[in-house]
Amino acid sequence: MALRKTGVILINLGSPDKPDTPSVRRYLQQFLMDWRVIDIPYLWRLLLVYGPISILRAPKSAHAYQKIWRKEGSPLVIEGHNLAKRVGEILGADYSVHLAMRYGSPSIESVVKKMLDEGVEEIRALPLYPQYASASTASSVDELTRVLNKETSFPPLRVLPDFYDHPGFIASFAEVTKTFLETSNFQPDHILFSYHGLPEHQMKSADRSKSHCLQAADCCNRITAVNRFCYRAQCFQTTFALQKALGRTHEDSSLSFQSRLGRRPWIQPYTDFELPILRQRGVKRLAVMCPAFVADCLETLEEIAIRADEDWKALGGEALTLVPSLNSEE
The missing domain is CATH 3.40.50.1400 (Rossmann fold)
Incomplete structure (x- = not known):
């Protein structure tokens, strides 16, 4: 047969x-x-x-x-x-x-x-x-x-559906992060969760009610029927879940968006704008996670590990490290 x-x-x-x-x-x-x-x-x-x-x-x-x-x-x-x-x-x-x-x-x-x-x-x-x-x-x-x-x-x-808060995804990313920080002996003052950016108008177009998206500072803090397919809201939920899994708070970790293109407004806060803000707060050792990518690519290996690292050092930061993505790890 x-x-x-x-x-x-x-x-x-x-x-x-x-x-x-x-x-x-x-x-x-x-x-x-x-x-x-x-x-x-x-x-x-x-x-x-x-x-x-x-x-x-x-x-x-x-x-x-x-x-x-x-x-x-x-x-x-x-x-x-x-x-x-x-x-x-x-x-x-x-x-x-x-x-x-x-x-x-x-x-x-x-x-x-x-x-x-x-x-x-x-x-x-x-x-x-x-x-x-x-x-x-x-x-x-x-x-x-x-x-x-x-x-x-x-x-x-x-x-198969998106998996922004799937327990397996969160646990895997958290485990990769813990293992990497331990084996590299890197103790960050702060973890920045940097996601790929998108234009604001694309978030608004996904809001069928036309009355929720980006109308309030906390519009992405939870998923509802209105913002079920909102990319920014899902990034927030991924961040909250990873903060919990890593034992981090809003004081020693935060979220941002990278890779802007064009002149139209993109979702905020911007990664390149957050770096000087973190330095002003006294952060010296920064770890960057990119949970929008399941494998390392141009946006992680070049934009963060090379360019953001150069920017961080130019700002007087001691060290910036990219936490590897899941890639093909067991």
Whole structure:
């Protein structure tokens, strides 16, 4: 009797194939032409992405990727493949587990084709974004359904939900953090939870009531039916849960958002603005956790471990260390 397999797709955002300007330019064009990422009219988006961004940003981003690139390739892709392999070993022979990238390689389309050729009976997709966002989670589901809709027939699809406060996620990140701080003998005065930023208007568009999001300072302090899919609110809940797991308080740990792009207001507080504030408070030794990323990537390895570290030292800070992400740890 033929083995009935369940296909599992672990979806992450993506990475260029190489850390050179042409490869990064192709990646940025694919990434930023997604209307969920830059949600302006198509013509303006086309002019922006293929104009200033392709000309000016691609070389700078390529230089940044070169700083963190491994001999085997992109850290995000390497850790993703290692994770898929380990998940497959844990689930066993009844499952076919693959990594797919929303942008770049391996593409969602190529992985779905492989699974359909294998004859899987069901496809389960896990977007590897702990917190829900239209620009990441919804975009990945968009692409997955677009690919399947090209097929005459396909097996049932199940998309697993966000896991911003899942006990397993919180416990794993807390354990990685404790182990890292102990083995590196680093005792931070403060832990900064730095998340990827998003434009404010994307938070407001997720508020179907149009009367809650960013209307009060404490609007993200708890999850309700109104802000169930609010990225900022979910980041707050992840932070609260990790603070509890690590025995931290609001005095010796805090939250911020990094990676702004463009002139429109992004969700606050900003990571680069928080660094001088923490120095003014007397913080010397700072640990930075990035719980929006399940694997280390450009935003953690270059933006935090290199650039933020340089900024911190320029401010007179004694030491800044990046706490590794979950990557493919057991």
